[in-house]
Amino acid sequence: MSHHILILGGTTEARVLAGALATTAHDVVLSLAGRTSAPMAQPVPTRIGGFGGAEGLARTLRAENFDLLIDATHPFATRISNNAAKAALETGIPAFALRRPPWERQPGDLWTCVESMNAAVAALGKTPRRVLLAIGRQEAALFEASPQHAYLVRSVDPVDPPLTLPDVRYILATGPFGETEEHALLVEHGIDCIVAKNSGGSATYGKIAAARALKIPVILVERSSEAALPTVGTVEEALARIDHVLAPGRKRGV
Template sequence: MKILVLGGTAEARVLAGKLADRKDIDVTLSLAGRTAKPRAQGVPTRIGGFGGVQGLTAYLRDERVDALIDATHPYADTISANAVRAADQAGVPVLALRRAPWERTPGDQWIEVGSVPEAVAALGAVTRRVFLALGRNEIDGFAMAPQHTYLVRSVDPVDPPLSVPHAIYLTARGPFSEAVDRALLERHRIDVIVAKNSGGDASYGKIAAARALHLPVVMLERPAMADTASVETVEEVFAWLDHAVTLAATRGV
């Protein structure tokens, strides 16, 4: 079977690596190309978008893809919606691998918001030191609150920089432990964190560190995702694929 994995997450990399060991599966991993130097994936990899639903549909047909795995970021709602529509048009089964969100635990001070403008408003008018734990596409909205000092950590340099008078930029690649993030928050005297509920272990350090330091977290809720079959673990993906392989063998594919 030919499998296309839409990646960009740690789970996608692990999944693709394990699929590469299967003799009955030919896997290609697709990355959007937003990171200048992505980690080595260990499998055949394509970089760049498909050109929307039409382009992805054409790719699935032209490459005779047998199954599509959407293992993109939990906030990548546009590509996930495109994946569902393209798979339907190409007649290809699709499965979403969506890691479970973090759950609030005792000591967490979460302020849950539904959008970037709501997150900006939640910071208030009083000057604060803010750790923006968001992607480059989300931070531009915080230019509407230039009174704050912002700390931005990203894999690639932020270009252009945020249009505010006070911002600090760090380039680093995770995962980050609780100890590392606690030291970061203390060193920069952070008052509040703005984050997405990404789930998983790789970026949970800042959430645990905020709890330990009694800092509030403005938590951007997950967007509504396209309605399709979904699982939360790599193991569940394999169970789904094994069923698909069995069905394909039954049909003589």
């Protein structure tokens, strides 16, 4: 039986899940926020842009007769995740989140874990350091509060406007990033500290492994512990949950 499924995407897991569902009878739409100027090709029809908050998402779910909502956005995309939970509650449409587990500290990791990006800025301290900012571009401007450091900023799209810092360089790159190339990058630029989000998954873990090998400290912004929706951790678990939620005769609801 065919069902209409909306995936809120922007992650590798969302693309892989959409690809798996593309071979089924389900009618799948993948929604992207549109924050990346040149998004990757996707295996199912896509829509670009926001919905207009939880109410707008709820209207879309009703108007287009979706049977299931899957939040497969980035672990730090808390606003859309909260909107997804509110829209699912308002409409009664089943919903769950696909969220890769966070990284766990390993022997040799020199982590300072903080709760926010502002706390990460403070954790850099007063002594000048050579910092790799591997946080994307949206919050990079917060580090203008600590201009004593030299920054190497890596993002998919350019930081706009450029940062008003005395020593800042930019790298435009799209993952995945392997440990070998990350090791070379850290050595080449003399990086002595990394600021990153605890995004989980393998695509960007290379910098964490390389930092461990080079004994470079990492300031790691932890994700919120609150789960807006029931959550699975892998694409395989997501496919099993889809089969369960959309099983014939099952009533609406999570």
